[in-house]
Amino acid sequence: MSGGRFPTLDGLEVSGKHVLVRADLNVPMQDGKVSDALRIERQAPTIRELAEKGARVIVLSHFDRPKGKVVESMSLKLLAPALAAATARPVAFAADCIGDGAREAAARLKDGEVLLLENTRFHAGEEANDPEFAKAVASLGDIFVNDAFSAAHRAHATTEGLAHLLPAAAGRAMEAELTHLHAALDHPERPLMAVVGGAKISTKIALLGNLIRRVDVLVIGGAMANTFLAAQGAEIGKSLIESNQVATARDILGAARAQGAALVLPVDAIVAKEFKANAENRATGTNTVAADEMILDVGPESIEGFCARLDHARTLVWNGPLGAFETPPFERGTVAVAKYAAARTRAGKLMSVAGGGDTVAALNMAGVADQFSYVSTAGGAFLEWLEGRALSGVTALIKSRDR
Numbered sequence: 001m002s003g004g005r006f007p008t009l010d011g012l013e014v015s016g017k018h019v020l021v022r023a024d025l026n027v028p029m030q031d032g033k034v035s036d037a038l039r040i041e042r043q044a045p046t047i048r049e050l051a052e053k054g055a056r057v058i059v060l061s062h063f064d065r066p067k068g069k070v071v072e073s074m075s076l077k078l079l080a081p082a083l084a085a086a087t088a089r090p091v092a093f094a095a096d097c098i099g100d101g102a103r104e105a106a107a108r109l110k111d112g113e114v115l116l117l118e119n120t121r122f123h124a125g126e127e128a129n130d131p132e133f134a135k136a137v138a139s140l141g142d143i144f145v146n147d148a149f150s151a152a153h154r155a156h157a158t159t160e161g162l163a164h165l166l167p168a169a170a171g172r173a174m175e176a177e178l179t180h181l182h183a184a185l186d187h188p189e190r191p192l193m194a195v196v197g198g199a200k201i202s203t204k205i206a207l208l209g210n211l212i213r214r215v216d217v218l219v220i221g222g223a224m225a226n227t228f229l230a231a232q233g234a235e236i237g238k239s240l241i242e243s244n245q246v247a248t249a250r251d252i253l254g255a256a257r258a259q260g261a262a263l264v265l266p267v268d269a270i271v272a273k274e275f276k277a278n279a280e281n282r283a284t285g286t287n288t289v290a291a292d293e294m295i296l297d298v299g300p301e302s303i304e305g306f307c308a309r310l311d312h313a314r315t316l317v318w319n320g321p322l323g324a325f326e327t328p329p330f331e332r333g334t335v336a337v338a339k340y341a342a343a344r345t346r347a348g349k350l351m352s353v354a355g356g357g358d359t360v361a362a363l364n365m366a367g368v369a370d371q372f373s374y375v376s377t378a379g380g381a382f383l384e385w386l387e388g389r390a391l392s393g394v395t396a397l398i399k400s401r402d403r
């Protein structure tokens with residue numbers, strides 16, 4: 001993403017104003033309870049700050065994918081208590097994000113009060129970025145604050161459209177995301193190292209293509225490393241590989257050579273005959289995997305090698321686990337390298353940024369999610385940013401400044 005300047009809450013006059021805050025309350029739930037509140041906690045400071053400054057705060061969000069219809073189990077009403085807890089203030093709720101009910105609830109707000117509106121995706125106009133729907137939402141507020149970085153890759157009415165209709169600014173969570181991501185990839189202290197893991201190259205081709213042009217060191221782990229090993233001619237038994245991506249892997253290896261970037265693959269692995277918890281396993285070189293074995297994690301020599309790379313890096317961008325971390329004991333490689341990166345960060349030697357998909361879960365498992373310089377709450381938006389793509393919601397904020 002290019003680092004255009006975006007307006008923030010600094011100097012924004014909000015007292016007595018209706019401020020529409022686009023949050024991302026799309027959190028995982030289990031049995032009707034929030035199972036990971038990180039996103040809600042990250043959105044709370046913006047809401048609190050606005051309320052303390054006397055704004056009448058109206059919170060907008062999507063939740064799950066109801067596809068333009070009312071789906072009771074995807075009602076944001078379920079999230080109102082969690083938002084109230086995180087912001088330490090009462091949160092009123094309106095059963096629609098447009099129309100008379102929403103308008104009346106907004107009109108009842110006093111300075112410093114907070115209202116949560118129903119799931120924006122209950123209306124098809126949200127995902128279609130329908131100008132009429134956007135206008136109907138915009139009519140409820142005087143100012144638009146976008147705090148939903150993790151939904152900024154969506155050009156939807158409340159993530160993009162509203163920025164064209166109202167004075168707009170980034171909330172504190174959006175500001176923190178953009179500031180850290182910008183520092184990590186656009187103006188990094190070098191050497192810049194990326195760690196990319198996960199199962200599939202096919203979902204990360206654009207990301208790898210962009211990173212290889214920007215980083216000094218690219219470490220690849222997870223099952224996607226298998227396809228790179230296969231591209232180099234290694235026999236890796238029954239390890240998961242994407243046979244249709246071997247050519248892509250070869251291209252990326254070629255691009256690394258052309259750029260003078262170090263592409264670092266595992267040299268050894270933890271292998272097992274079956275993929276199940278606590279399966280019998282052994283460590284072996286990546287060129288000595290038996291025909292009936294599969295790679296499920298990086299091995300001890302690889303861990304040592306990756307950590308030695310971290311000793312020289314000044315900036316780290318991390319996306320994806322290095323092994324099948326959800327199935328013990330194949331989390332060990334991810335945990336060991338994450339702990340090492342956290343230690344380098346704590347020692348002030350490394351600026352570390354992580355995000356996307358399973359990454360936060362993996363860092364939580366390692367117990368170090370709060371020891372990285374910054375952990376993004378974004379999944380898809382983080383990946384698109386690593387791909388070097390402009391995020392619609394952010395572009396609209398940057399443009400709104402010039403209006």
Ligand code: 3PG
Nearest residue numbers: 024026150151154379380
């Ligand atoms: C996410 O969880 O990735 C964001 O909230 C965006 O949701 P979406 O992938 O359903 O657009």
Ligand code: MG
Nearest residue numbers: 150379380381
């Ligand atoms: Mg998503």
